[in-house]
Amino acid sequence: MLDEIQVDDAVLALRPDFAVLVMFAHGLRNGPTDDRTRAWLAEASAAEVQTDKIDAWKDAYRAFGAKPQRTRPSVDALTRRMPLPEINRVVDAYNTISVKHALPIGGEDLDHYAGPARLVRATGDEASEEALGQPEPGEVIWRDDAGVTCRRWNWRQVARTRLTEETTNAIFLLERLEPMSMEELQQAGKELADLLSELSPEVRITSRIVSGGK
Template structure:
């Protein structure tokens, strides 16, 4: 059974069209990016280009809805882009998508192919339950600057994912912290797929199933469970 995720009433009021789906995996084997994970990213970029049909990512109705949500909590969506838009822009650029490690490549490919934010957290590094809240501004966020770990704090009112130890992702899904990110040593993971209306919840379900299938192919011995979709239809 996937661990529960809590969405605060303040976030629900801010973005009533929000929905999410969790995929939990144990017994994973990670490692450097390889031909298989690279091929997934290339295919995802092809699917994205076909979906957009020459439009810019921000002109897609789903990305436009995320931009509106970012504006609602005081963030400038052209300056701090949601993760799906940021990855899509890289996928369409000459340099293409980055290769990080096998597991990150897999969930980045799902994000780009479906144009939805997808995050991956190391379950062994999460402290307590995960929750989506509006920050007080006092919560610690471990990030990297000039090659060294440093602690920042979110803006008051900013939407953040956090656990009992602090923020795991700032500005909803803009920047993940280093404390819980997936590394080549990770063996258990929580993948979080997020949607805004007007994207149908059925599409979120399809993306979760595709992620689970890709994880099975990459890690045949892994135990993978797809949670229930949360959100209004």
């Protein structure tokens, strides 16, 4: 299913510099926050916020009509919650990398997906959880065959695919805009893979970058 992840041309027309590093992790062993992941969160919380990268995401939100002060890009919301909250070991790992690189990262339970993830402009009639609300026509959303998985690009994910302590197979979406370089995106992916491997030595990780050139 990794090769079936798609970014629609209508999204790339908004931001031709967009790229997403998709990572599949099979065989995770998750659990509650421990001293190791707590130390990762503390180190990330002490880092200086890279506002230029976050501002790029605010501009991207405005491009499809969203107000980033009202529905914030995920990395913007995360950096405003310092010290970083403790969720579970796998979520702590990707939140650490998200803040370190000012990079929106979505982490979801792959076993609860229905078909491949696609980043599209909404028609407005997609199936969506009540708590998440209905996407507006033209809004950028992640979706699968069952409906919306994340509204407003990376603002809020559905409960259906949430990472829990019982998750063993996950998909991670590392979303890049300029001024982040493609090299830094790849480095962030490597760092996340290293943390996941430290938590779950037998994890199997595969990845692919999806962008306007691929």
